[in-house]
Amino acid sequence: MALSVFINTYIFCNHLGQLLYNLALKQKAVQSSTSGTVGIAGKAVDGNRDTNYQRCCTHTSEDLDPWWRVDLLAVYKVSAVTIINRQDAVIERILGAQILIGNSLEQNGNQNPSCGMIKSLDGTPTYTFQCNEMEGRYIIVIIPGTKRYMTLCEVEVFASLSVLLLKPLNES
Template structure:
C-alpha cells in the first residue's frame, strides 16, 4: 500500500480516508491506479442508520452523508472501522491508523502507522508508513466518545500497475 490520504468534514467527527497512489507505467507513461479496498471487507464498531461499513469502500467519493456513500458509527467510546484486505500487503504511506495481521482487540492492537490530531474540513493529508505490512487497515478514534464517519477509503499497493 503506498498512500493513505485523510479528508475530514465538519459534520460530527467525519473522517474521509482516501488511500491512493498513482504510478507511471513505462514505457507509455500511463497513469494507473489499483484500489485494493474495493476487493476487501469492511466492518465497524457500531452502526448508525444508513451508515454501513461497506459504504466507505463503494468506489464513490461523494462526501455528502445524505447521498448514502459514507459509513458512520454510533457515538461510542473509541469507535473504529476496519478493512480486511483478504491478504497481507506492504504499506508505504497512509485519526490513528493501525496496520497489521492481528485481530486482537478488533485489530486496534496492530502497529501504529500514524496519528491524526486534526485536519480542517475539506483538506487532505498523506501519512507515510514506510513499508509496514498488514492484512487489516484499522481507523480508530482512541479514548474518546465520538462518531466516526468515513466517506471513502482507497488502498493501493506500492506498484499499482502490477497484475495479480
C-alpha cells in the same frame, strides 16, 4: 474501453510517479456499530469519493473507541492510506483518528502498528498517510480514548503495482 475504466478506478499515480493500486476497493468492511440505516461500513470502500454523508459515508453510533476495519484478504506491503472525510457537517468527528495496519484482530486490531493520525483539520477532506511498506492484512481506523461518533466517506489503501504483480506476502 474496459482497461480505461480499470485504470481510472483502481490505479493511481503518486508524487514519485509510482503506480499504486487501491487494495481496499470493494473489500469487506466492518465497524464498531452503525448509526441508522445509511452509514454502513462498506460505503468507505465503494469507490465513491463524495463527501456528503447521506449518499456516501459510514457512521458509527456514539461508541467508546469507535473503529472501522477493512480486510484485504492477504498480507500486503502498504505504501499509503488515504482517508476522505465528510464535508457537509460535523467534520471534526474524524479528529484524532488513527490508522493502524497489521495482521491481528485481537482487541479489534487496536494493538497493530500505527501508520498515522489525523491531528488537525486543515480544511481539506482528504488526508493521505505514507505507510512506508508497512505489512498487514487489516487496516483499522480508530478514535481511541473517547466516546463519540465516527464518520468516514472513503478509505483507500495503496500498494505499489510492482508488488502486486508478485504474490501476496502470505502465499508460498
